[in-house]
Amino acid sequence: MTKLIHSMIRVLDPDLSIDFYKTALNLDVAQRFDFDGFSLIYLRNSENDFELELTHNHDQDEPYTHGSGYGHLAVCVDDLADVHRRVTAANLKPTEMKAMSYNGQPMARFFFLTDPDGYKIEFLERFGRFQ
Amino acid sequence: MTKLIHSMIRVLDPDLSIDFYKTALNLDVAQRFDFDGFSLIYLRNSENDFELELTHNHDQDEPYTHGSGYGHLAVCVDDLADVHRRVTAANLKPTEMKAMSYNGQPMARFFFLTDPDGYKIEFLERFGRFQ
Numbered sequence: 001m002t003k004l005i006h007s008m009i010r011v012l013d014p015d016l017s018i019d020f021y022k023t024a025l026n027l028d029v030a031q032r033f034d035f036d037g038f039s040l041i042y043l044r045n046s047e048n049d050f051e052l053e054l055t056h057n058h059d060q061d062e063p064y065t066h067g068s069g070y071g072h073l074a075v076c077v078d079d080l081a082d083v084h085r086r087v088t089a090a091n092l093k094p095t096e097m098k099a100m101s102y103n104g105q106p107m108a109r110f111f112f113l114t115d116p117d118g119y120k121i122e123f124l125e126r127f128g129r130f131q
Numbered sequence: 132m133t134k135l136i137h138s139m140i141r142v143l144d145p146d147l148s149i150d151f152y153k154t155a156l157n158l159d160v161a162q163r164f165d166f167d168g169f170s171l172i173y174l175r176n177s178e179n180d181f182e183l184e185l186t187h188n189h190d191q192d193e194p195y196t197h198g199s200g201y202g203h204l205a206v207c208v209d210d211l212a213d214v215h216r217r218v219t220a221a222n223l224k225p226t227e228m229k230a231m232s233y234n235g236q237p238m239a240r241f242f243f244l245t246d247p248d249g250y251k252i253e254f255l256e257r258f259g260r261f262q
Contacts, residue, residue: 001208002156003178005261007138008202008253025133031260033233042260047134050181055202069195069248071139071186077132102164117200122139129162129173130136 006042007073008053009119010064014041016116017054023090024113024121025075027052064117072112072120080109080125087113094123137173138204139184140250141195145172147247148185154221155244155252156206158183195248203243203251211240211256218244218254225254 011017018041021027027043030051041054052073077083080097087094092113100108109125124130142148149172152158158174161182172185183204208214211228218225223244231239240256255261 001176001178002158002206002214002254003176003208003262004156004181004183004204005179005207005255006205008205010200010202025135027133033238035233045132045134047132048136048180050135050179052135053202053205064200065198066200067196067198069141069197069250070201071141071184073135074137074139074184075133076136077134083133102166107164119200123133124136126134131134 004050006051006053008055009117010055010057010060011117012056012060012063013116014039014054014056017041018043020092020115021052024087024092024115066118072122074122074124074130076124076126076130078126080111080123083123084111135181137182137184139186140248141186141188141191142248143187143191143194144247145170145185145187148172149174151223151246152183155218155223155246197249203253205253205255205261207255207257207261209257211242211254214254215242 018029021043026045030042030044033040037058039056043052084094084097095112097111108130111123113121115121149160152174157176161173161175164171168189170187174183215225215228226243228242239261242254244252246252
């Protein structure tokens, strides 16, 4: 059976990315492979058996581009308002918190951050589908 | 603590996507929300507590575009050659299987598929980092 194990994004400055994902998502560097020309860096924490893979192409000096297709990586947290305050204080510029309902019932409370390369991260309060 | 819970991609034809992710990754529809103008569809299997979220914007009729930044979603499987034969037989056109080493040691055996919207999926044999 196939198991989802990671999502890969290309990043321009891995130190900035590692710092952002530690501060905002509490992900640590689990393992790092430095090849001739590129590095692969795996980020995770103990909450789930799924990793974010950063690819750093050493000769890349232009920002990576974003199409209209890929959306975001999502995380859940216990206390959304508290995390919103914390990332605001860390100057990570979250969007406003919003709520969404489905058939008249609460479905989600969320906000978004943007990482140093422009990838969107959705923060959802632990509830319903999102836990 | 933040927990990684899903990755979101926008898709043009959700039926094609649901069929592809069932055939290729053995993911099932866990839940579906149909709103006025868009649908959210959550795919998962029992192997990991992480989901693929499909967003279907009902009025979208142009293919979504892909930038240079986002890479792929990765899965691991027990027997890569067997899965490669199976997806080849299902006409899903995998890339050739390749192997990668690091500091002279085996690191990964893998191939790629492309989903109906052009997103890349990496299949890795369960080994080392990838399990």
